[in-house]
Amino acid sequence: MSRLPRRSLLSLTLSAALATGLAGCSPGTDGSADAPTTDSTTPAADTATTAPVLGSFGFDIAGMDREVPPGDDFYRYANGGWMESTQIPADRSSFNSFTRIVVDTEKNVRQIIEDAADDEAAQGPMRKVGDYYTAFMDEAGIEARGIAPLQPQLDEIAAIADKQALATELGSQLRADVDLLNATDYYTDRLFGLWVSQDLHQPDRNVPYLVQGGLGMPDRSFYLDDGRMAELRTAYQAHVAKMLELAGIDDAAAKAERIVALETAIAKVHATQEQTNNVEAGANAWTAADFAAKAPGMDWDAFLKAAGLGGQQDFIAWQPDAVAGISKLVASQPLDTWKEYLTFHAIDRAAATLPKAFGDQQFAFYGKTLNGTPQQRDRWKRAVSATNGALGEAVGQEYVERHVSAETRARAEAMVDNIVAAFGKRIDALEWMSDETKAQARAKVAGLTVALGYPDSWRDYGALEIKPDDALGNAQRASAFEYQRNLAKLGQPVNHDEWYMLPHTVNALNVPLENRLIFPAAILQPPFFDPNADDAVNYGAIGAVIGHEISHSFDNLGALFDKDGRLHNWWTPEDLERFEAAGDALAAQFSEYKAFDDLAVNGKLSLGENIADVAGLATAYDAYRLSLQGQPGETLEGFSPDQRFFLGFAQAWRGKYREAALRNAILTDVHAPGRFRAQTVRNLDAWYPAFEVTEGQALYLAPEDRVKVW
Known part of the structure; x- marks a missing residue:
């Protein structure tokens, strides 16, 4: 449920511990989509042509x-x-060769999703795809419900009575929404991010990686540097206040000032990007007991229990100084400030599925002010992105059926073999x-292995509940579902067949911990x-x-x-x-x-x-x-x-x-x-x-x- 993708701080990211993506400015870095194009570039399984798309020879x-x-x-x-x-x-905010492909791919994916939404007889994962999209597109229903769908979470935050309860709330919010694989989204506004992957030191087992988080802006430099960054901080504080006002919260300006001050304190203890890129420095094996000893301040027993990690003994703390610094802030900063901070982020995180004013305000800061993007994406484009985020492999399976040419895949496989040689x-x-x-x-x-086009088996979404009239609930349940899917890897054999990108993702990936390459079908255009x-x-x-x-x-x-x-x-x-x-x-x-x-x-x-x-x-x-x-x-x-x-x-x-x-x-x-x-x-x-x-x-x-x- 991250608001806007951003660049990874890890060049070689955790393959399930570490992986490296191709795209420098991959499509949608500002959550935007669509660009002018006159030619369709998506290969279709049932279409055969002999002329290249570009010019007389490609x-x-x-x-x-x-x-x-x-x-x-x-x-x-x-x-x-x-x-x-x-x-x-x-x-x-940008336009490049990746974007050119995404434009046509997005149109094809939209058709798949809208077909599912319109098909009353759809069953299984495609029924969920259609219902997720329908709920997101139900602007009238979202407006009518107002902030009521978020109120239970806001009430839960308001009820926090002590630092132990705070640790429980923070632990319950831990999610696997830090994409350490695609090198496109190493970012979470939650206090910490989690990724479950094979152990850097013992590749035959999976461990949870805990990484720094907690910032509403992309990086510590946005809080600490002068010049343009100072102007952005002022705009960000105004954004925080506006989101609180929209939710009907009193004294929004003073609370926004305290929230940004807290995030600035978090930023000061964050690792720099160069430090985060240092794999050897990041490979810190911690036991559960180490958290209390090396990062005092947080009630780690309460945090880990609430996160579903109460029985887990082994971890990797990727930025140990940041983990320790953030934990210290949990103890030293006033409880009410933490509650204000959690309230704002709950609202901001949910903005896309709240009434229009919330989404517009979020775009005004993250899209227009932060990235210079003049216009927000159409609702359907945001709905397609959200549906992909929640049920991407279900969409991808249908995309492969409709748009991936076996001949194109075979020729690309031959080229891969030649280049490896x-x-x-x-x-x-x-x-x-x-x-x-x-x-x-x-x-x-x-020993290098190559996965090309699409996975051999598809993700099972049977346990994910999706409703056609609950946009926020769908997003929350999808996020929790993905988190539980990652936790389920713990104690299980390492799987080297998992895909970390969708077939319709325009990118490519190296997974060094698995000595494996992944080339999604969509880049073969x-x-x-x-x-x-x-x-x-x-x-x-x-x-x-x-x-x-x-x-x-x-x-x-x-x-x-x-x-x-x-x-x-x-x-x-x-x-x-x-x-x-x-x-x-x-x-x-x-x-x-x-x-x-x-x-x-x-x-x-x-x-x-x-x-x-x-x-x-x-x-x-x-x-x-x-x-x-x-x-x-x-x-x-x-x-x-x-x-x-x-x-x-x-x-x-x-x-x-x-x-x-x-x-x-x-x-x-x-x-x-x-x-x-x-x-x-x-x-x-x-x-x-x-x-x-x-x-x-x-x-x-x-x-x-x-x-x-x-």
Whole structure:
């Protein structure tokens, strides 16, 4: 039930302990949807075509700006025309290649959901899908009920009489709404977040990971920094007061001031994003008894019992100082302030299913003020997103039946095989790596498994109660259902078949703890993949995506895990030193990119993604050259095969942001903005002769300065 998705603080997130997603600005980062498009890109199971979606060979020539020398700004050369002609839709904070696919996918998903809602004979999970959507779309009913559906929770908070009861309430609110897998939603406004996953230290068992939370804004910097952040804090405090007023709560302004002061205190004890990205520092094994000893202040027995974890002995505390600091605040801050804080977050969290004024106010701050989005999404788009969040695999199963081509899946599987093989050859060819370390790296590649398209078995929603006239109750029950589904993993064998994305999600995922890659069906669409497009373009786009995800197993964080997903160092000291030196060079390269005069990319924060881009692009290039089987390849419309490969990569990363959203992304996103990711080409030797790039041009790097990680 999180309000608005945001970027993950973990580059390599917990696979069920740690996983890394592809998208830097994945669709819907502001909860928005829809964008102008004239061509349908969704592959259909019953539709066969031979023409590519884009241009005559799968590439948007009109979207280029050929007046820009590629050696000065390759991104602008590949995408300048598109940048000039494309407008960000009013209900979005950004628009990019991922968005382009999401637009059509969302329309198809809407049809599936509305068909279920309209089908009186629908049974099983699709009946629940239809009823969830119907309840969310029942604006008249929601208005008539007012805040009454939320009142029992508000009364429960008001009845808190002491700190033990507070701990019980906080524990009862713990949810698995921190998505540590997709690298798109590492965020919870609940005091703590929980994810159940296999143990970093003992991969044969599952443990609960406790992570920091409790903030209404995206990150500690929003509470502690000056300049724009100070203005946002003022706006946030006004938002808190307005939400309390809408709920009929007295003395809203004073309460809002105390709530924001409490959140500021929480922010001060939060780990930074760089600290959160440190897997070795995060892998803190705690027993149940450790919480009282290492994080005094909270009544942990009451908290864990209320959270359904009373019998659990082993945990991982991802940010131990934050856990301790927040626990101390539970003891030191006034009980009434905590009750005010819980009241506001209960209202804010429920806003989408309360009367229109609540949703409008929430968008006014999170959408317009925070992200610069002028217009709220249509109700049906919000309803589709909410239904997906609650019953996504039920929707996904129907999506696969209607829209996923077996031929497309088979061709993508063949490409994956080629790129995995090419990565293995790159390991063999590394001159700087010892045979000892190479043997371990080869073992990881040999054990790598790939899930493509959709899961082999689907989630059972039988225990989830959905009513066609209870929008808030449905959301609350769905959140509790997902939490219980995660708790049920405890004490059970580790399952390596779970999907952490929906088939209609436009993204990809590396799960290092399982040594596994996941590619949902929806990303197998143009501009990333078109079965009728030129191979060079496909290898440059989806091939680099596949290579990117493979490379995450060997980036600065993935390289910490062995073939079995165990966290331990399998490198010789000399090899690790060389690897880290290459990472430092890449971090420095990206830190030179400035989105604004006063704000540069954080090369260390985005290092894992940048390593994956460099290694993934190089691997995809090798795989493409191997696919030619020694033949030179033909020139198409004046573009050589190598040119088409690199242009396919650059056009996959086209994107536009509103200023506020771009500033937020640079501060909180582990991915660099797309225009800088496209400049990754400057590290590949083959790019230079392909575009006649020479010394003195802005992107030129001397051969010894080109970063080669794998």
